[in-house]
Amino acid sequence: MTIAAPTDLPLWPPTNLDRDPLVPLDAGERRRFAGPVTRVRLPTDATAWLVTRHADVKQMLRHPGFSADLSRPGFPLLRRIPPGAFGDRRGGFLRMDGAEHARLRRMLTAEFMIRNVRRIEPLIRQTVDRALDDLHAAGPPADLVTHVALPVPSMVICHLLGVPYADHDFFQERSRTLIDRDAPPERVQRHVRELRDYLHRLVEAKVAAGEPADDLLSRLARDRVDTGQLAVDELVGMAVLLLIAGHETTANMIGLSTLLLLRHPARYAALRDDAANADGLVDELLRYLSIVRAGLPRLTTEDVEIGGRLIRAGEGAIAVLSLANRDRTAFDRPDDFDPYRAAQQHVAFGFGVHQCIGQPLARAELRIALVELARRFPRLRPAATAGRLPTRDSSVVYGLDALPVTW
Incomplete structure (x- = not known):
């Protein structure tokens, strides 16, 4: 039986929808949640420990005593999920631990290494150029999310995986x-099933192909499924994870990054004139915006002391990346956007064994998209005030639903 959390505990995630879209928490929320490890109440009425300091977050995420497996009893869920709502979880290595996680992750490591991403940069650049052509043809004004932020990473991940981009609306x-987090459970169950069925048919076709195509799913089908190292259902689960993570995160970063840069016209102009600094700018954008704002939940499997607090086995903990990236002990003037700071130690991609495997690809897409946007649209500016922009407050990955721009 689940014991309801005390009602005097602060609710996490907070539900303030009026804040600036570029600010993860307002001043009052920062005072309430930042600092030493804090006990909070979740929307499920369970409790969890909120870990917010940079050093504590890194310690937590690299410690083997914290499990990412949400099927474990007591896992600190941020929404009510009935048993089996996510269906067959095989292959979804993001929610696995230990040897099971490592086995599947190793099969993808080489695909997302920096040298392989550099090899496909011409493809990314071509995709960005086409998207910017569409933006120009649609406006001004035009929605940057619709014409650039969403299609660029979607087209790239579809190409890499071997998924038909014509089906992008469906997936x-x-x-x-x-x-x-606010989606009804019955819709979650239906959409999980439909997405897995779609990818199962696609994977089976690649397994059966006499001459596999040169895409990631085809290579895994040939090198891993045909050799018995990977089951078809595991490959389907990996495909679900890569397809979702491969476009949702970068799409939201492109939209929010553009909004931030347009508030700093000199920084936007410098991106065009000093593209050599773009890599450093990308790290600062990742640190400053931290789009996984609700944090990374874990279940403690053994007693662990974090930040002077003993978290006992069976208790939930949440690593809040956005607050860790605004920690004054790790970053000087953390609330200032400074593209010339050394921000490489940020934890926007997580940390430890579950750190985002696709970060080299995400960095390249974000860098190329922003540099080309600044080059092609030097007079770009928002066509709506920030307070009127639709934001994705209930999403695991925060972002903008639209960003009207003009030039």
């Missing part, structure tokens, strides 16, 4: 359901 709708 984008289902992806958004899966990461929406």
Whole structure:
């Protein structure tokens, strides 16, 4: 039986929808949640420990005593999920621990290494150029999310995986359901099933192909499924994870990053004139915006002391990346946006064994998209005030639903 959390505990995630979209928490929320490890109440009425300091977050995320497996009893869920709502979880290594996680992750490591991402940069650049052509043809004004932020990473991940981009409306709708904390459970179940069925048919076709195509799913089918190292259902689960993570995160970063840069016209102009600094700018954008704002939940499997607090086995903990990236002990003037700071130690991609495997690809897409946007649209500016922009407050991955721009 679940014991309801005391009602005097602060609720996490907070539900203030009026704040600036570029600010993870307002001043009052910072005072309430930042600092030493804090006990909070979750929307499920369970409790968890909120870990917010940079050093504590890194310690937590690299410690083997914290499990990422949400099927464990007592896992600190941020929404009510009936048993089996996510269906067959095989292959979804993001929610696995230990040897099971490592086995599947190793099969993908080489694909997302920096040298392989550099090899496909011409493809990314071509995709960005086409998207910017569409933006120009649509406006001014035009929606940057619709014409650039969403299609660029979607086209790239479809190309890499071997998923037909013509079906992007189908998988984008289902992806958004899966990461929406407010989505009804019955819709989650239906969309999980539909997405897995779609990818199962695609994977089976690649397994059966006499001459596999040169894409990631085809290579895994040939090198891993045909050799018995990977089951078809595991490959389907990996495909679900890569398809969702491969476009949702970068799409939201492109939209929010553009809004931030347009508030700093000199920084936006410098991006065009000094593209050599773009890599450093990308790290600062990742640190400053930290789009996984609700944090990374874990279940403690053994007693662990974090930040002077003993978290006992069976208790939930949440690593809040956005607050860790605004920690004054780790970053000087952390609330200032400074593209020339050394921000490489940020934890926007997580930390430890579960750190985002696709970060080299995400960095390249974000860098190329922003540099080309600044080059092609030097007079770009928002066509709506920030307070009127639709934001994705209930999503696991925060972002903008639209960003009207003009030039």
